[in-house]
Amino acid sequence: xxxxxxxxxxxxxxxxxxxxxxxxxxxxxxxxxxxxxxxxxxxxxxxxxxxxxxxxxxxxxxxxxxxxxxxxxxxxxxxxxxxxxxxxxxxxxxxxxxxxxxxxxxxxxxxxxxxxxxxxxxxxxxxxxxxxxxxxxxxxxxxxxxxxxxxxxxxxxxxxxxxxxxxxxxxxxxxxxxxxxxxxxxxxxxxxxxxxxxxxxxxxxxxxxxxxxxxxxxxxxxxxxxxxxxxxxxxxxxxxxxxxxxxxxxxxxxxxxxxxxxxxxxxxxxxxxxxxxxxxxxxxxxxxxxxxxxxxxxxxxxxxxxxxxxxxxxxxxxxxxxxxxxxxxxxxxxxxxxxxxxxxxxxxxxxxxxxxxxxxxxxxxxxxxxxxxxxxxxxxxxxxxxxxxxxxxxxxxxxxxxxxxxxxxxxxxxxxxxxxxxxxxxxxxxxxxxxxxxxxxxxxxxxxxxxxxxxxxxxxx
Numbered sequence: 001x002x003x004x005x006x007x008x009x010x011x012x013x014x015x016x017x018x019x020x021x022x023x024x025x026x027x028x029x030x031x032x033x034x035x036x037x038x039x040x041x042x043x044x045x046x047x048x049x050x051x052x053x054x055x056x057x058x059x060x061x062x063x064x065x066x067x068x069x070x071x072x073x074x075x076x077x078x079x080x081x082x083x084x085x086x087x088x089x090x091x092x093x094x095x096x097x098x099x100x101x102x103x104x105x106x107x108x109x110x111x112x113x114x115x116x117x118x119x120x121x122x123x124x125x126x127x128x129x130x131x132x133x134x135x136x137x138x139x140x141x142x143x144x145x146x147x148x149x150x151x152x153x154x155x156x157x158x159x160x161x162x163x164x165x166x167x168x169x170x171x172x173x174x175x176x177x178x179x180x181x182x183x184x185x186x187x188x189x190x191x192x193x194x195x196x197x198x199x200x201x202x203x204x205x206x207x208x209x210x211x212x213x214x215x216x217x218x219x220x221x222x223x224x225x226x227x228x229x230x231x232x233x234x235x236x237x238x239x240x241x242x243x244x245x246x247x248x249x250x251x252x253x254x255x256x257x258x259x260x261x262x263x264x265x266x267x268x269x270x271x272x273x274x275x276x277x278x279x280x281x282x283x284x285x286x287x288x289x290x291x292x293x294x295x296x297x298x299x300x301x302x303x304x305x306x307x308x309x310x311x312x313x314x315x316x317x318x319x320x321x322x323x324x325x326x327x328x329x330x331x332x333x334x335x336x337x338x339x340x341x342x343x344x345x346x347x348x349x350x351x352x353x354x355x356x357x358x359x360x361x362x363x364x365x366x367x368x369x370x371x372x373x374x375x376x377x378x379x380x381x382x383x384x385x386x387x388x389x390x391x392x393x394x395x396x397x398x399x400x401x402x403x404x405x406x407x408x409x410x411x412x413x414x415x416x417x418x419x420x421x422x423x424x425x426x427x428x429x430x431x432x433x434x435x436x437x438x439x440x441x442x443x444x445x446x447x448x449x450x451x452x453x454x455x456x457x458x459x460x461x
């Protein structure tokens with residue numbers, strides 16, 4: 001009998017076990033499956049909390065529905081009847097203390113037509129004129145490994161990027177656009193430029209595809225995203241799940257691995273999957289060369305604050321799903337989601353629930369990290385008052401701090417992962433890295449990574 005140990009019970013680790021168990025049963029394989037998680041609950045960055053009639057997602061709040069790995073898993077788990085889809089509406093950028101609608105006919109703030117460009121209230125006439133150079137300026141040096149910020153600014157101009165595109169894309173990818181590659185964000189931008197001679201024309205030609213995906217683009221579940229985690233746990237009947245146990249070391253011993261823990265006996269494994277944040281993986285392996293490579297991967301930090309009120313969601317000042325903060329604003333937050341508007345299931349009574357985001361790119365972030373929950377609540381309430389003109393005693397407040405746990409794929413990330421895998425294959429065959437530190441931060445990417453990891457192990461077996 002072979003033993004497979006997965007360390008880390010987030011969505012990637014759970015999906016690795018889900019697909020291993022599936023293959024075990026289908027092929028009648030003689031393998032032992034063990035999942036180890038340091039927390040008392042599974043899910044990692046997916047965790048739903050419930051208070052005062054509100055559902056609060058303390059980590060990720062949704063899944064991109066169109067990812068090829070998502071719906072097959074939902075169907076396998078029998079969760080189709082519990083699916084909920086995002087409400088659609090206008091997204092705003094808050095600048096100069098005013099909400100400006102992101103043009104409807106745009107994608108990530110990138111216009112899909114000249115009309116879309118001209119309709120923007122965020123960009124000056126001069127900025128719009130500068131963006132038109134995209135129609136004629138050829139690409140003679142950019143590749144998919146180039147900075148997406150440099151690429152967009154070169155063809156669309158600095159003002160459009162700074163005022164309309166960067167706030168949106170930085171919000172999605174949690175990083176500086178000038179330090180992120182096209183390959184790790186929107187690789188099809190280069191394809192559009194080369195095929196259509198223009199980014200704007202490329203988006204225009206593919207407009208229907210983006211319009212179609214805008215409806216029912218994101219999914220959750222009737223009882224929150226934790227419903228997915230709970231269902232995965234319920235179905236892992238052939239897996240030994242060990243919770244509340246931290247892994248301290250994984251060492252190679254002959255053809256096996258010895259997994260050591262802080263409050264559990266050692267486990268001998270034939271295969272080990274480290275589905276843990278890269279910093280945790282570094283501590284577990286205690287290998288200087290691997291650690292040096294792992295330390296080149298960077299993380300972002302964020303503080304999120306949910307505030308729920310006993311007032312109707314209708315009190316919001318506009319139709320939409322939230323705003324991103326740009327320059328020259330009187331608020332401290334980086335973004336605000338109108339959660340009860342975007343996700344009806346999160347507010348049983350239809351009362352107002354908003355989620356405030358404070359990112360480590362915020363110049364006040366270091367100060368914010370040191371504040372008490374009461375002080376952070378006061379800042380959130382002040383931001384809500386200024387931007388939404390909503391006041392009142394909150395019915396619920398939920399504050400979550402994700403410190404250095406949001407992977408940011410900088411320049412050369414693919415090369416780093418390739419080098420890591422080569423080192424592990426040489427030094428630690430059958431030890432596999434998995435998770436969002438390496439293969440994509442979206443839940444769909446993590447599900448796919450879990451499936452790919454399982455298939456790799458089964459192939460070795």
